[in-house]
Amino acid sequence: MAAQSTLRNMVLCLTCVCLVCSAILGVVYAVTLDPIAEASAKALKESIGQVLPEGGEISDAMQAEGFDYYVSTKEGETVAYAVKSTSVGFGGPLTLMVGVLADGTVFNTSVLSHSETPGLGAKCTSDEAFMSQWRGFRGQLKVKKDGGDVDAITASTITSRAYTLAVSNAVEFVKNMEGAKNE
Amino acid sequence: MEFLLIIISAIFVNNILLSQFLGICPFLGVSNKLSTATGMSGAVCFVITLSTVVTYLINQYLLVPCGLEFLQTIAFILVIAALVQVVEIVLKKISPSLYQALGIFLPLITTNCAVLGVAITVVTKQFTFGGTAHMLNLGEATVYALATSLGYGLSMILFAGIREHLAGNDVPKAFKGLPIALITASIMAMAFLGFSGMV
Amino acid sequence: MSKLGLITKGFIKDNPTFALVLGMCPTLATTTSAMNGMEMGLATLFVLVLSNMAISALAPIVPDKVHIPVYIVVIATFVTVLQLLMQAFVPAVYSTLGLFIPLIVVNCIVLGRAEAYANKNTVFDSALDGLGIGIGFTLSLTVIGIIREILGSGSVFGCKFIPGDGILAFVMAPGAFMVLGYLMVLFNKYLKK
Numbered sequence: 001m002a003a004q005s006t007l008r009n010m011v012l013c014l015t016c017v018c019l020v021c022s023a024i025l026g027v028v029y030a031v032t033l034d035p036i037a038e039a040s041a042k043a044l045k046e047s048i049g050q051v052l053p054e055g056g057e058i059s060d061a062m063q064a065e066g067f068d069y070y071v072s073t074k075e076g077e078t079v080a081y082a083v084k085s086t087s088v089g090f091g092g093p094l095t096l097m098v099g100v101l102a103d104g105t106v107f108n109t110s111v112l113s114h115s116e117t118p119g120l121g122a123k124c125t126s127d128e129a130f131m132s133q134w135r136g137f138r139g140q141l142k143v144k145k146d147g148g149d150v151d152a153i154t155a156s157t158i159t160s161r162a163y164t165l166a167v168s169n170a171v172e173f174v175k176n177m178e179g180a181k182n183e
Numbered sequence: 184m185e186f187l188l189i190i191i192s193a194i195f196v197n198n199i200l201l202s203q204f205l206g207i208c209p210f211l212g213v214s215n216k217l218s219t220a221t222g223m224s225g226a227v228c229f230v231i232t233l234s235t236v237v238t239y240l241i242n243q244y245l246l247v248p249c250g251l252e253f254l255q256t257i258a259f260i261l262v263i264a265a266l267v268q269v270v271e272i273v274l275k276k277i278s279p280s281l282y283q284a285l286g287i288f289l290p291l292i293t294t295n296c297a298v299l300g301v302a303i304t305v306v307t308k309q310f311t312f313g314g315t316a317h318m319l320n321l322g323e324a325t326v327y328a329l330a331t332s333l334g335y336g337l338s339m340i341l342f343a344g345i346r347e348h349l350a351g352n353d354v355p356k357a358f359k360g361l362p363i364a365l366i367t368a369s370i371m372a373m374a375f376l377g378f379s380g381m382v
Numbered sequence: 383m384s385k386l387g388l389i390t391k392g393f394i395k396d397n398p399t400f401a402l403v404l405g406m407c408p409t410l411a412t413t414t415s416a417m418n419g420m421e422m423g424l425a426t427l428f429v430l431v432l433s434n435m436a437i438s439a440l441a442p443i444v445p446d447k448v449h450i451p452v453y454i455v456v457i458a459t460f461v462t463v464l465q466l467l468m469q470a471f472v473p474a475v476y477s478t479l480g481l482f483i484p485l486i487v488v489n490c491i492v493l494g495r496a497e498a499y500a501n502k503n504t505v506f507d508s509a510l511d512g513l514g515i516g517i518g519f520t521l522s523l524t525v526i527g528i529i530r531e532i533l534g535s536g537s538v539f540g541c542k543f544i545p546g547d548g549i550l551a552f553v554m555a556p557g558a559f560m561v562l563g564y565l566m567v568l569f570n571k572y573l574k575k
Binding site for chain 1: 308314
């Protein structure tokens with residue numbers, strides 16, 4: 001049966017329970033710290049690998065003009081950039097990893113995080129036709145409705161626009177970086 | 184302008200009950216009568232706004248500087264539970280009439296996931312009001328919490344109004360009670376889908 | 383009651399979703415696909431079993447007036463442990479279920495079982511009770527998930543067998559309420575004693 005509810009008992013019991021719980025949490029936190037860091041590093045590395053041409057040497061994270069980016073080099077020559085680019089989608093921020101070759105053409109894209117509607121905008125991570133068009137995309141970076149060359153996801157123009165905007169921001173950024181280098 | 188966007192988005196577009204599914208238990212449990220639904224909504228409004236402000240400050244000035252973000256869940260639920268108790272005691276002292284109206288709902292609110300849900304959302308999610316993705320500041324968080332809880336009240340009261348009418352109708356036996364209420368909620372949720380894309 | 387009965391009663395007789403009607407938020411929000419529903423059910427199962435065991439062990443020494451805060455601390459601890467473990471080993475699942483993992487703390491099923499069962503039974507029986515209710519919850523979430531996935535995207539567990547887009551409403555909010563409502567009708571008609 002439950003113990004008596006005297007003040008001493010209650011304080012003692014709550015303190016002990018809190019202490020034990022904090023100890024458990026502390027231990028679990030310490031144990032999982034490394035695996036969590038590893039898991040997120042692995043996810044990032046995978047997405048970078050996906051959007052850059054194979055065989056390049058990938059740099060550490062760098063920052064400029066508010067973009068996080070990684071540079072892939074082959075024999076000292078810059079081949080491509082992987083740029084983390086965020087825009088405003090339908091349900092919230094849409095964050096992409098965009099691979100752009102040094103000449104400013106898109107190599108490939110992948111979605112890092114999004115909060116689009118399942119079954120509609122969320123198709124930007126599963127719709128084969130939409131995703132594959134970015135591989136080596138050439139043409140105007142606007143959805144067809146706005147006079148460009150991007151095939152939008154059916155019934156998800158806002159998501160497609162946001163996606164296109166994120167890609168085009170990344171391309172602009174790379175062009176700026178390359179331009180600054182040549183000056 | 185930005186505050187207006189937050190308010191419209193939180194009340195209509197991302198209605199906490201009908202599109203985020205937070206706080207469904209009281210939504211189904213105490214929506215039989217309009218009067219109890221109104222009382223519950225009032226209490227929820229009060230507690231969500233207050234607890235969001237308190238948990239936001241605790242997170243900002245205690246957990247983040249100490250690197251203890253992983254304690255968010257446990258810290259927030261304790262703060263909310265304590266806050267509900269305090270509100271109950273204070274209300275009893277200073278406004279017995281308000282206590283009469285809201286009092287019986289207060290103990291239920293600790294386990295209403297809308298309260299913890301909003302508190303966690305505000306400190307972990309990036310929002311896109313005003314064009315760029317960013318974390319909410321204290322002012323925006325307060326407005327967001329207040330608007331979200333108003334949205335809670337709106338759908339709760341609308342739903343209770345419909346259910347009062349349903350009670351007098353002759354529905355098939357297997358549909359009586361919750362099933363027909365859920366199907367009603369489904370139609371309401373469909374209506375609220377019409378707001379999506381507005382903000 | 384036999385040990386097996388302790389487990390199986392959670393499947394239909396005391397099914398947390400359809401008979402007890404507890405824990406509606408994750409039931410509606412995370413069942414957009416069969417896989418998501420099942421993962422949410424398993425996460426709840428984990429917390430339910432551990433918290434039931436801890437609470438039944440603690441119950442005799444906890445003063446009556448503070449038993450709710452103690453239970454909440456215990457449950458919140460296990461939920462945080464689950465959060466950390468999921469972030470470390472299944473980060474993709476963690477990001478899909480998102481907010482609803484920390485919200486297991488306020489899932490009425492967990493606190494409900496602590497109050498109704500664990501605090502007056504042995505550790506072993508409480509573990510079985512948690513297991514039974516947890517499996518019942520997982521089953522109902524998976525069933526709702528399967529139905530919503532078939533109607534909404536024409537697939538089951540990600541395997542597409544109906545070409546085309548499906549009825550989108552079933553993936554979105556209205557479909558959640560509707561599927562749960564009609565399943566509850568069927569449950570009332572055929573399974574409830």
